Amino acid sequence: MLSVPDQHVSATVDVRPWPARKEAAILAHRSQVERERPLPGILSQLPEEVRHHIIGTEYYTRISLAHSPGLTQLAT
DSSP states (O other), X not given: OOOOOGGGOOEEEEOTTOHHHHHHHHHTOHHHHTSSSSHHHHHHTSOHHHHHHHXXXXXXXXXXXXXXXXXXXXXX
């Protein structure tokens, strides 16, 4: 699966209270679920307990545009 190194993760969110909602949103993308390789397809083949463990935490990386190399500020 595609991911980023742990050191790039700047925030995690516990979404374990909402596995049914998150799973429904993932599975709503039928064209992705039917394919074997994308994450929705992989998740749909796993046992529920494993699936809920995997989707129970969301990981985010803060991107600061102000400090990106080569970024030019627009004049206001």
